[in-house]
Amino acid sequence: MKEVLPYNKDGGCIISISGLKKSFGDMVVLNGIDLCVKKGENVVVLGRSGSGKSVLIKLMVGLLKQDAGSISILGQAVETANQKEMNALRLKIGFLFQGSALYDSMTVRENLAFSFVRNRKIHKRTLVDKAIAEALDDVGLIQTMDQMPAALSGGQKKRIGIARMLILRPEIILYDEPTAGLDPITSVEINNLINKVKKQYDTTSLIITHDLSCAKFTGDRILMLNEGKFIREGGFDQVFDTSDPRIRDFYNYNFIQTT
């Protein structure tokens, strides 16, 4: 049974999800998700691999289509949006992919310029370079401007991925496993960067992760996803202050390897 801890839900949600369902064949991935994210919040969705976390954010940007339910972001219903409306909405949403998804045939500069030039209609080289330098400076990687993605480390790729979002000045950022595959020190750097971005750019974020330290350091609110439903919601300590084995096991296995 869903146990939702007290949370102030007054005021409008800039991300509003209701009764969201998604299946792949016979496999039910999301089974009636409800979610409200308010402006300026960092909401973390925690869950095991395959629990449907990534599917949730892919539905939000229209990369997948839901079977039932509704998603409204910044007042725009995603399921009924036409291509033009969807593009306008996507401009306000930044998406960090799990594998960073940098365009590997382009340099870092070209990666950042690609969507900036096409969306902002700015073609003057000096203005484009200025915007790129600013975004790279924010993630501390200005020196990589002319490098190819293949020459970057995993952590650097994530940062460039973040810079590629920031250059478009999004209002909402969706992070898909931002610390997956990174060492603990780099993970902390990415967590700090997520918090810095929130402060500096006044963004609202939805962070998908199974990394508890990422959830603890970046989340204002945690939602626990299990078998297609949110089973618990609240602050980090509140969420794990329970005897529910599904949540206790998730907590314990993050720190202790048992056979």
Added chain:
Amino acid sequence: MNSNAGTPGNKEKSNITKSIRDFFIDMYLVARFIKRIFRESFRIPFEFNEIIRQCYTIGVNSLPIISLTSFIIGFVFTKQSRPSLVEFGATSWLPSLVSIAIVRALAPLITALILAGKVGSNMGAELASMRVTEQIDAMEVSSTNPFKFLVVTRVIAITLMLPLLVSYSAIIALAGGYLNIHHVELTSYKTFLQNGFSQITFLDLTSSFTKSIFYGFTIGVTGCFKGYHADMGTVGVGKAANSAVVISMFLIFLEELIIVQVINYFRFL
């Protein structure tokens, strides 16, 4: 209860039905893909820089292999054709025979097959790899049009470059043929060209040009379709590259057969 249910015969029948159904679904998807290519080609903004970059990659990078293959084919074809003509005392027809064969059939076909292997597989693998690593999704969520940037530019580039490469291939193959003729009969370059081109008609040039446009479009569409719709995983990348080549080559031969029939109809009209 049906006693035949689940028997090998029924299983085979259902597999055949599934294959036929999948074939028609694929045909429908390809038709939609082509329709979208035409629609996006005429919509602003045009990705001119990417088209030029693709033209360069496809055109310039294919020159060495096309030069070598065309020269060898021209040289060997001439050498192999001579004995038959010598038998009839018709060696003076050799330049015409070589020119007609090269312009009408060999240059377009050889160039298209080389590009299907070199460029078609590259397109399939590159786009499939981008699909698998979510690069295409990343373009989509950043409000850009990956289809136009990745597919339309490549299809336009190869459709434009193939006729040019076919012309180049024909020139190099003729040079190969001339070298062989000159070596044996000391025919002058001028005589070779005069004899060779005396039998080439406007219809030959038109058919060669038309064929190369069709071949280019076919290679582009097949490579991009297979890559853009690749299944997830690295297996999908290999599969996309492989099927891009195999299907392109099959379609090129099929088009050759159809276009030759149509051209011959006009030739003897």
